[in-house]
Amino acid sequence: MNKDMKILVVDDFSTMRRIIKNLLRDLGFTNIVEADDGVTALPILKSGSIDFLVTDWNMPKMTGFDLLKTVRADPELRHIPILMVTAEAKREQIIAAAQAGVNGYIIKPFTAGVLKEKIDKIFERLQG
Amino acid sequence: MADYDVSQGSGYFEKQLQEQAEQLVELIKQGDMSTAMLRIQQLNELRHQTLYHEVGCLTRAVHNAIISFTDDVSSTELLLDSKHHIASISDASDRLSYVIELTESNAHTTIDEVDESLRLVEQLELGFARRQLLMDEFAKLKRGSPELEQLYDKAVAFSEDHSDALSEIKERLKKIMVAQEYQDITGQLIKRVIQLVSDIESELVGLMEVAARVNSLGAIGQPSIQKKQHSAVSEVKAEGPQIAGKNQTQVASNQDEVDDLLSTLGF
Numbered sequence: 146m147n148k149d150m151k152i153l154v155v156d157d158f159s160t161m162r163r164i165i166k167n168l169l170r171d172l173g174f175t176n177i178v179e180a181d182d183g184v185t186a187l188p189i190l191k192s193g194s195i196d197f198l199v200t201d202w203n204m205p206k207m208t209g210f211d212l213l214k215t216v217r218a219d220p221e222l223r224h225i226p227i228l229m230v231t232a233e234a235k236r237e238q239i240i241a242a243a244q245a246g247v248n249g250y251i252i253k254p255f256t257a258g259v260l261k262e263k264i265d266k267i268f269e270r271l272q273g
Numbered sequence: 274m275a276d277y278d279v280s281q282g283s284g285y286f287e288k289q290l291q292e293q294a295e296q297l298v299e300l301i302k303q304g305d306m307s308t309a310m311l312r313i314q315q316l317n318e319l320r321h322q323t324l325y326h327e328v329g330c331l332t333r334a335v336h337n338a339i340i341s342f343t344d345d346v347s348s349t350e351l352l353l354d355s356k357h358h359i360a361s362i363s364d365a366s367d368r369l370s371y372v373i374e375l376t377e378s379n380a381h382t383t384i385d386e387v388d389e390s391l392r393l394v395e396q397l398e399l400g401f402a403r404r405q406l407l408m409d410e411f412a413k414l415k416r417g418s419p420e421l422e423q424l425y426d427k428a429v430a431f432s433e434d435h436s437d438a439l440s441e442i443k444e445r446l447k448k449i450m451v452a453q454e455y456q457d458i459t460g461q462l463i464k465r466v467i468q469l470v471s472d473i474e475s476e477l478v479g480l481m482e483v484a485a486r487v488n489s490l491g492a493i494g495q496p497s498i499q500k501k502q503h504s505a506v507s508e509v510k511a512e513g514p515q516i517a518g519k520n521q522t523q524v525a526s527n528q529d530e531v532d533d534l535l536s537t538l539g540f
Contacts (some may be wrong), residue, residue, distance in 0.1 A: 158460055236534060238512070254455070
C-alpha cells in the first residue's frame with residue numbers, strides 16, 4: 146500500500162473529518178484532502194489525483210450514497226476505492242452500498258483498529 | 274383509521290352545495306319554507322363535517338410527526354416541551370442548533386488538547402530515545418573503569434524505562450480523540466429533531482389556515498393543505514444513526530454484523 150496516496154475524506158461534520166484525518170495520519174497517510182459533502186467532493190475527484198475516497202453517507206445536498214453511485218458511473222473515477230464510514234446501519238442500506246460498489250463499510254461509532262483493518266483489507270484485495 | 278381524503282371531501286361538499294342550492298331556490302319559489310330551512314341546516318352540518326375532517330387530518334399529521342419523533346428519540350420530556358412551546362418553535366430549533374455548534378466547538382477543543390498532548394508525549398519519547406543512546410555509549414566506555422561502572426549503575430537506577438507508559442498514554446489520548454465522534458452522531462440526531470420541529474410548525478400553520486376558514490363561509494374552496502408524501506420509498510435513503518433497541522432485525526448493531534452481512538455478499 147502506497148502511504149503517499151492522496152485520500153479524500155468527505156463528511157459534513159468537521160469533528161468527524163478531523164478524527165478520520167488524524168487516524169489516517171497515525172497510520173502513515175499524510176496526503177489528505179477534505180470535502181463537506183458530495184457536491185464539494187465531486188470537483189476534487191474530477192480534478193484527478195485522488196487515490197482513495199473515505200465518505201460519510203448522510204450529508205446535505207449530495208449524500209455519500211449518491212456520491213458512490215456517481216463515482217462508479219464515471220469512467221474516469223470508477224476505479225477509485227471507496228470506504229464508507231457512516232452511522233447508517235440498516236441492512237438494506239449496507240446491501241445497497243455493496244451493490245453500488247463500495248469497497249468497505251464501517252459503522253459509527255468506530256475504533257482506530259477497525260479503520261486500519263478495513264483499509265488494509267481493501268488494498269489487499271485490490272492488489273490480490 | 275381510514276385515510277380520509279381532504280381534497281375529495283371538499284370537492285364533495287362543493288358539489289352538494291351546488292345541488293342543494295338549486296333545490297333551495299326551487300323550494301323557496303314554491304314557498305316550502307320549512308323544507309328550505311331543513312336544507313340550510315343540512316348544508317351547515319355538511320360544512321362542519323368537512324371542516325372536522327380537515328382538522329382531523331391535520332391533527333393526525335401532527336400526531337404522527339410526534340409519534341415518529343418519540344419513536345426516534347423516546348423523550349417524553351422533549352415531547353411535552355414541544356407541545357407547551359408551540360409559539361416558540363423556531364426558538365427551540367435555534368436552541369437545538371446551538372447544541373450542535375457548542376458540542377462541535379467543544380469536540381474541536383478536546384481534539385486540540387489531545388493533539389498538543391500527543392505532541393508532548395512524542396517529545397518525551399524522543400528524549401528517552403536520545404538518553405538511551407547516551408547510556409549505550411556510556412556502557413561501552415565504562416568497561417575496565419570501576420569508577421565509571423559505579424556511576425553507570427547510578428545512572429541506570431535513575432533512568433527508568435517509561436516507554437510502555439508513554440505508548441499507553443498515546444493510545445489513551447487517541448481513544449479520547451476518537452470518542453469525539455459522539456458529536457457527529459448526536460448532531461445527526463439533533464438535526465433530525467430540528468427537521469421534525471419545522472414539520473410540526475408547517476402542519477400547525479395549516480391547522481391555523483383551516484381555523485381561519487371557520488369564520489368565512491365563502492372561503493371553503495380547494496384546501497391549500499398538501500398531503501404529505503409518505504411515498505413508499507423504494508430508494509435507499511439516509512436515515513441517520515440508529516438507536517439501540519429499535520428496528521433490531523433490520524439494523525446491524527455492530528461492525529461484526531456489518532462484516533458478516535458483507536461477507537455473505539462476497540465482500
